[in-house]
Every structure is written in structure tokens, then in C-alpha cells.
Amino acid sequence: MPEFCLNNVRLAAVATVVPQTELKLEDDKTLYGGNEKQLKRVMKSSGFDKRRIVAEGVTTSDLCQQAAERLFLECNVNKEEISAVVFITQTPDYPMPATACLIAYKLGLPYTVAAFDINQGCAGFVYGLWVGGSLLNSTKKKVLLLIGDTPSKYTDMFRDGAAPIFGDAGSATLLEYDESAEPIYFDIGTDGSNFDAIIAQNGGFRNPPQKDMFYSNGTFEYLAQMDGMRVMEFTLNQVPASVTKVLKYAKVDKSDIDWFVLHQANKMILTNIAMVADLDLAKVPMQTLSKYGNQSSASIPCTLCDCLKNNLATGVHKLLFSGFGIGLCWASCVVSVTNLYCSAVYTYKE
Amino acid sequence: MKRAEFLQEIIDTVEIEDVINENTVLDDLEEWDSLASITTLALFKQKLGLNVGAQEVKKCQTVKELLDLGVAKYE
Numbered sequence: 001m002p003e004f005c006l007n008n009v010r011l012a013a014v015a016t017v018v019p020q021t022e023l024k025l026e027d028d029k030t031l032y033g034g035n036e037k038q039l040k041r042v043m044k045s046s047g048f049d050k051r052r053i054v055a056e057g058v059t060t061s062d063l064c065q066q067a068a069e070r071l072f073l074e075c076n077v078n079k080e081e082i083s084a085v086v087f088i089t090q091t092p093d094y095p096m097p098a099t100a101c102l103i104a105y106k107l108g109l110p111y112t113v114a115a116f117d118i119n120q121g122c123a124g125f126v127y128g129l130w131v132g133g134s135l136l137n138s139t140k141k142k143v144l145l146l147i148g149d150t151p152s153k154y155t156d157m158f159r160d161g162a163a164p165i166f167g168d169a170g171s172a173t174l175l176e177y178d179e180s181a182e183p184i185y186f187d188i189g190t191d192g193s194n195f196d197a198i199i200a201q202n203g204g205f206r207n208p209p210q211k212d213m214f215y216s217n218g219t220f221e222y223l224a225q226m227d228g229m230r231v232m233e234f235t236l237n238q239v240p241a242s243v244t245k246v247l248k249y250a251k252v253d254k255s256d257i258d259w260f261v262l263h264q265a266n267k268m269i270l271t272n273i274a275m276v277a278d279l280d281l282a283k284v285p286m287q288t289l290s291k292y293g294n295q296s297s298a299s300i301p302c303t304l305c306d307c308l309k310n311n312l313a314t315g316v317h318k319l320l321f322s323g324f325g326i327g328l329c330w331a332s333c334v335v336s337v338t339n340l341y342c343s344a345v346y347t348y349k350e
Numbered sequence: 351m352k353r354a355e356f357l358q359e360i361i362d363t364v365e366i367e368d369v370i371n372e373n374t375v376l377d378d379l380e381e382w383d384s385l386a387s388i389t390t391l392a393l394f395k396q397k398l399g400l401n402v403g404a405q406e407v408k409k410c411q412t413v414k415e416l417l418d419l420g421v422a423k424y425e
Contacts, residue, residue, distance in 0.1 A: 041365065042385055229404035232388045236395045272392045 003249040005185045009133035010178035011335055012142075015071040015343035016171045016305040017063045018292055019054040023164075031164060047267025047286065049349065051167035051293025053152040055350070060091045061099045063170025063348055064146035068107055070343050071172045075132060079107070083139035084114040086132055088124040088147045088297055091154075091324070093116055103146060107276055113308045114139075122263045122325025123188075123196070124297025125173075126137050126333050129321070130186055145173040151298035154224035156215075166265060167293025170348075171301035182336035187242045187252035192327045197230040198326040199223075238257045240277035242332045243322055250334040254279060256318055257334070261306060263323040264289035264299035273322075292345075297323065310340040351397055352423045353417055359397055360416075363389050372414035390416065398423040 022261040025031070025043055043049060054063070064087065071077065085107075087100035100115035109115075114135070120127045128145040133141050148170030201223035202213050213221045239262075247254055258277050262270055270286045273279070285307040288299060295302050300321055304312065311317070317340070322332040351359075361370065365384045366379055376382045387407050394402040398420050410416040 038383070038385075041381070045385060045389060227404075229387050229391060229408060230385055232391050233404040235401075236392060237401055268389065268392060272396055275396050 002101060003185065003187050003245065005183040005249075006133040006137065007183050008132065008177055008179050008181055009129070009136055009184055010176040010181040011129065011173070011337050011340060012176045013075045013205045014171060014301045014304050015067040015070055015074070015342040015346070016169060016298065016302045017067040017070070017346045017348050018052040018167070018169045018302070019058065019063065019348050021053050021055060021289050022055060024050050025164065028164065043257040045268050046165065048165050048293060049290040051165070051213065052169070054150050054168045054348070058150075058348065058350075059227060060089045060148045060150045060168070061087065061093050061103050061146070062169055063150070063168065064148050064172060065103055065106055065170075066348055067170050067343075067347070068103075068144060068146060068173035069081065070346055071174060072107075074343060075341055077142075081142045082109055082113055083141040084132070085144045085146065086116060086118060086128060087136075088118045088120050088128050088145065089149050090119055090121050090296070091150045100146070109144075120329070121296050121327070122265065122299070123323035123327065123329040123331040125300040126186070126188070126321050126323045126331035127155050128173065129175070129184060129333060129335070130188065130331070132173075133184060134271050136175055136177045140177045141298040142177070143175040146300040147171050147248065147301060151296055154222050155219045156222055165294045167295045169292060169295040169302050171297035171298045173301060176223050184336045185246055186331070187249065187333070188331040189238065189242065189329070191234060191238070194230055194234060194328045196227075197328055198226045201225070201240050216224050223310075231325070231328070232269065235265070235324060236272060238328075238330050239273050239322060239324050239332075240329050242324075243273070243277045243279070243320065245333040246320065246334055252318065252326065252334055257283065257320045258317045260284045260309075260320045260322070261300050261303050261308070261319075263325065264303060265294055265325065287321065296325075304340075305342045305345045307343065312337060312340040312342055314339055351423070351425060356393070356397060356420055356424065357364055357413070357417060360390055363393060370413055372412065372417065375411060376413065376416065377411070381404045386414070393419060
């Protein structure tokens with residue numbers, strides 16, 4: 001897709017919720033066959049330390065619902081003004097219906113609301129700004145984005161050999177129609193030839209559930225896998241290029257960007273993107289991943305709340321977001337925010 | 351960057367403790383695992399500006415084969 005821009009969209013508020021249970025990598029003696037030296041090497045280069053996982057029975061929509069409730073309360077949102085709710089996740093409550101319908105009901109949104117899900121992972125936040133912003137231009141009201149994932153549900157992603165890097169999180173973002181808003185510039189792309197570089201093989205309709213797809217402990221064998229080499233190759237080739245492309249399209253010099261808020265994949269990937277794209281590392285927050293793990297589509301909103309809450313609360317700031325991963329997809333955008341409200345990173349309450 | 355310097359970058363970044371030379375078989379190194387391969391892939395891009403494919407790195411059996419992937423860029 002070529003670059004494109006959206007007018008009249010104000011990124012108004014973001015809230016993030018993480019589960020209570022915190023796991024520390026160093027406490028898991030089963031990883032890498034108990035090879036502590038290897039675990040330390042992984043921790044050092046990836047930057048991962050802790051992550052949060054949901055309790056049994058809690059889903060992504062629960063986290064997002066609480067994030068939305070926080071946002072409504074703290075920003076005094078009139079629910080009647082919300083014209084659409086978009087739930088972006090790869091861990092919906094049900095194969096059907098769209099979880100957004102259920103959340104709209106639970107949040108007490110009016111019957112006039114449009115509600116649908118989007119299956120997107122690490123690029124999900126930027127996709128949300130694009131889709132939500134496009135909706136705003138026809139409804140001219142407010143759009144609620146609920147973005148998050150609970151990768152811990154894909155239990156075999158955490159088996160030995162695949163890095164236990166993912167953390168669960170949910171977020172809520174409010175977009176408002178505002179004719180005075182600066183345009184948001186996007187660059188979005190997809191390399192579907194690598195669709196299986198990150199994949200859950202089982203459980204959809206290509207490989208529907210069968211009796212032999214269960215582990216001895218009764219959990220379902222999603223066969224969730226990631227080919228780290230292919231993902232790294234993709235990241236190095238596509239993401240710095242996308243960052244450069246969107247800056248050029250927006251006619252913005254990288255020195256004019258206040259923060260490059262990148263998907264918190266891991267420290268090595270973020271550092272490499274910054275070096276290849278020649279970004280100032282001081283403007284690339286990467287503390288979130290060591291505290292919460294790789295939070296998939298929620299990593300950008302969580303980084304806003306965790307690292308930039310106070311910086312963004314007042315004034316005008318120019319941000320570059322870039323999400324990249326499963327698909328394999330990438331999506332970058334340059335956005336000017338004015339008095340952007342970011343909540344604290346809240347802990348989910350049962 | 352010279353070939354020997356790039357080798358030293360790999361040794362330092364992957365934290366290879368053994369003394370190695372170009373004939374060393376990668377799988378004989380305790381530190382050579384998927385993380386080391388990913389790190390090396392990134393080093394080709396970062397230090398030499400080269401887009402090396404994941405499959406190309408995976409195919410390498412020796413340090414020499416690995417270093418040969420960057421042959422077009424050494425000083």
C-alpha cells in the first residue's frame with residue numbers, strides 16, 4: 001500500500017491495564033533445559049526480565065473493558081458520543097461473534113454504536129489509528145479502540161525452545177473528530193509470503209480441533225510457533241525502511257520527532273532498528289519490555305502510559321509509531337498529539 | 351570494516367568464550383544457538399549494511415562460511 005494520510009483525527013486518550021500475576025524469567029528453572037548461562041544471555045540481549053499473565057478465565061476483552069472503564073471515568077467521556085468500537089486482538093473471546101459486540105454491551109455503549117473485531121497483532125495499534133481514523137471521517141463523532149492480547153493463552157508458545165517473551169495486556173484508546181488536528185501520515189505494508197513465520201497452526205478451520213491435538217495435561221496444542229531468524233530478517237529489512245519512508249512522506253526530519261514509540265518486540269530488535277534507521281536512542285523508549293514483556297498490539301499504548309504519561313499530558317508533541325510482526329505486517333505513522341491523556345498502567349482487578 | 355574486525359564483533363556480541371578460527375565448526379560452539387544466529391544476522395545489517403537472508407546464515411557450518419557472506423563489504 002502506498003503512503004496515505006488522514007485528516008481531522010485527534011488521538012485524545014489512552015489507558016492500559018495489565019494482569020496482576022507477574023512472572024520473572026530468572027525464576028523459571030525449566031527454561032533452556034535449566035541452562036542458566038543461556039538464560040542469562042537471552043535476558044541480556046533481549047532485555048526481557050518480567051512479564052504479566054492473566055489468571056484462568058480472564059480474557060483480553062476483560063483487560064480492555066477495564067481499560068475503557070478507566071478511560072471513561074478519568075476523561076469524563078460521554079458514551080453517547082461513541083460511534084464505533086473496534087476490538088483489535090488475536091485472542092478473542094469466541095470464534096464468533098465479534099467480541100466487540102459483547103464489550104459494547106458490557107461497557108453500556110448505545111445501540112447506535114458500530115462494533116467489530118480486527119485480527120491484528122504487533123502492528124495492531126497503528127492499524128487501529130488508521131481504521132478508527134477513517135471511521136471518524138464518516139461518523140464525525142468518537143471512536144473507541146480496544147487493543148490487546150493475552151499470548152499466554154497460546155500455551156505452547158511458552159514451551160522450551162520458544163522464548164517466553166510475551167506478556168498479556170489490554171488497552172483503550174479514544175479518537176475524536178477534530179478539524180483542527182494535524183494530518184496523521186501512514187505507511188502500511190504486508191509480506192504474506194512469511195505468514196507462517198509467526199503462526200498458531202491449529203484451532204482454526206484449516207486445522208480444526210481434533211482429539212489428538214491435546215497435550216497430556218489437557219491443554220490444546222495450538223502449535224504456536226515463531227521463526228526468530230525470519231522475523232529478525234523481516235524486521236531489519238522492512239521496519240527501518242518504513243520509518244524512513246513515513247518521515248519523508250510527512251516531510252518531517254527525524255530530529256523533529258519527540259519520541260519514536262516502537263512495538264516493544266525486544267531490546268535487540270529495537271536497538272537494531274534505531275541503528276539502521278539512524279535514530280537517537282534517547283528518543284526510543286524501551287523500558288516497557290523488561291517490565292511487562294512483549295505485549296503484542298498493546299505494547300505501544302502501554303509504552304505511552306508507562307514511559308511518556310507525564311511528557312505528553314500537556315503541549316504538542318510529534319510522535320512516530322511503528323508496529324511490526326505477525327502477518328508479517330508493518331505499520332508506521334507520524335502523529336502530532338496535543339495534551340494527550342495517558343493513564344497509569346493499571347493492574348486488572350478481578 | 352575488515353574481515354578480522356567483523357569476526358571480533360561476532361565473538362564479542364555472541365560472547366564466544368572459546369578460541370576460534372575460520373575452520374571452527376559453528377555447532378561445536380556452546381554459544382552458537384538460534385539467538386547467536388539472530389544476533390549475527392543483525393550484525394551483518396548493522397556493521398556492514400548487508401541484507402543477509404535467514405536461510406543463508408542457517409546454512410553456514412563453519413566460521414569461514416559465515417564470514418564469506420560479508421565478503422563484498424570488507425575493506
